[in-house]
Amino acid sequence: MSHNITDVFFDLDHTLWDFDKNSSLTFEMIFKMNDISLNLNDFISIYEPINLKYWKLYREEKVDKVSLRYGRLSDAFKALNITIEDVVINKLAVDYITYLTSYNHIFEGTIELLEYLKPKYNLHIITNGFGEAQQRKLEKSNISHYFKTVTNSEMVGVKKPNPKMFHFALELAKAKKESSIMIGDNYEADVLGALNIGLDAICFNYHKTVITGNVKQVNTLLEIKSLL
Template sequence: MKLKGITDVFFDLDHTLWDFDKNSALTFEKIFKINNVNINVNDFLTHYIYINLKYWKLYREDKIEKKALRFCRLNDTFKAVGFHVDDDLIYKLSEDYIIYLTSYNHLIENTSEILDYLSSNYKLHIITNGFDEVQQGKLEKSKIDKYFKTVTNSELAGAKKPNPIIFEYALNKAGAKIESSIMIGDSYEADITGALNFGMEAIFFDINTVTLNTNIKRVTNLLDLKDYL
């Protein structure tokens, strides 16, 4: 059913529009080669994906700082694989990862098509917990920055999703009203619960089909947003 009265659509970036998993994997291949780290990338990623999610949760909850997130997610993964890397190299890899991450800019399937479709009728925006120095580069190099009127990241807002402060910051920056805005994202906790608790409409991009809650608006393909917007 089409939603009425929506003027402003807020998107998450990583895992929603920008294909973080694919781009991250390619980045690790590159920086391991640069730094002569002879490890099986697939073995590394098998552990890294879950360890990274764990540390991002701690970061969202303000339990660790950015520097710790960047170091610990790599350190823990190398330990899990049983591959010894000294601290200096881990710090070097963590810096190289940020430098080269936007060398690859694969998008989630149908991203450009849905942005083309929505941009003719709505003002589009980004709300992301990602780092300030990286997120704008992702938007520009993947050539989707042209669609968005505003970009809010957690470092600028001083708070991370699901904290209501970042949603309020984003709406104020966009000049949007809460009753005519909607949030779309892949994180049930950060994007959907955060927006709904703030009093904002939300659509869960359930890309991994993990949710059992049938009371929320949900899509598994970005083009399915046309059912609502």
């Protein structure tokens, strides 16, 4: 990198915090608690794409938080032809949020990368997640002390890739976009969102999505060490 970077912004879910793994373990736990017997792998394979679809709608302001939490479960059960009463779906939606941070697996290389970056840069989080949940994730996975600022979408009232998210985070961090970089897994929200306002970006492409165009990308977190 030719220019002098001072500030590094990270996405949290799917970038540092291993959302899919923690989410699966949480579902296993809450299904047991609520006496729901189903094949977890079948459920997860149906649920994950539905969840991504809902988060895209949420980013685009087409559904609210409550509809997201209920809809992703309701749609998954429907797709599996499992009949579950609304009252139970609503309880599962709440249980899921309550217990999600019981598990706090982080991606391989997270601590090593943060230890490597911390002496050299100011580190920050920009997340579309919900404030209370994101703070718990950072604390329980023991990485909150690495970050100077945390910007979540509830503080700003919009979500990435909305430019307001990035401008708000830069202001909170007292950082300039010219000397900052964004790292995240979501091409649309994190990478294009950042590049759109002139903020450099690295795509943590662990899901090996085909990305056309000249975008910096890595498949593992530790590869970032060679870019910063």
